Amino acid sequence: MTTWLDEVEGLTLKGQIAVPYTWSVGEVGSRFFVAIRDEKKILGNRCEGCGTVYVPPRKNCGRCFKDIQGWVELGNEGVVTAHSIVRFHYPVQPAKPPFAYAVIKLDGADVGLVHIIKENLESLKNGVRVKAVFKEERAGNILDIDSFQIL
Numbered sequence: 001m002t003t004w005l006d007e008v009e010g011l012t013l014k015g016q017i018a019v020p021y022t023w024s025v026g027e028v029g030s031r032f033f034v035a036i037r038d039e040k041k042i043l044g045n046r047c048e049g050c051g052t053v054y055v056p057p058r059k060n061c062g063r064c065f066k067d068i069q070g071w072v073e074l075g076n077e078g079v080v081t082a083h084s085i086v087r088f089h090y091p092v093q094p095a096k097p098p099f100a101y102a103v104i105k106l107d108g109a110d111v112g113l114v115h116i117i118k119e120n121l122e123s124l125k126n127g128v129r130v131k132a133v134f135k136e137e138r139a140g141n142i143l144d145i146d147s148f149q150i151l
C-alpha cells in the first residue's frame with residue numbers, strides 16, 4: 001500500500017512552542033512546598049526501612065522501595081557536593097547568568113537538593129558551606145528559596 005509519504009519528500013521544521021501546564025505535586029510535594037512557603041522550613045523525610053533521609057522528600061524509598069512516613073525538619077545550611085557554573089543565557093533559566101546549579105547536601109540529609117547559587121561564584125567549590133536565602137514573597141514552589149549563599 002502506498003501513501004502520499006511515498007511520493008513526497010518528508011520535511012521537518014525546527015522551532016519552539018510554549019506549552020503552559022499545571023499539575024499536582026502530590027501529598028508529599030505539597031507538604032514540602034507549603035513548609036517552605038509558609039514557614040521558611042525545608043522538610044525532608046526519613047525511610048523507616050533503611051534510614052535514608054530524602055530532600056526533596058519522596059513518597060517511596062528509592063533504595064528499599066518502602067513507603068516513607070517520617071518527616072524531618074532539616075536546617076537551612078549544607079555543603080555543596082557538585083556544581084556547574086552557567087555563563088550563557090537561555091529563557092528557561094531560573095536566574096540571570098552567571099549563576100551556578102549546585103547539588104547541596106543539607107545538614108541531616110543523605111541525598112542532595114539541586115538549587116542555584118548566584119553570588120561569590122569565584123569562591124564556589126565542592127565542600128563549601130551554603131545557606132538557603134528565602135524570598136520575601138513566596139508562591140509555593142522551589143524558587144521560594146531564592147538561592148543558596150556561600151558562607
Ligand SMILES: [Zn+2]
Binds near residue numbers: 047
Ligand atoms: Zn529505604
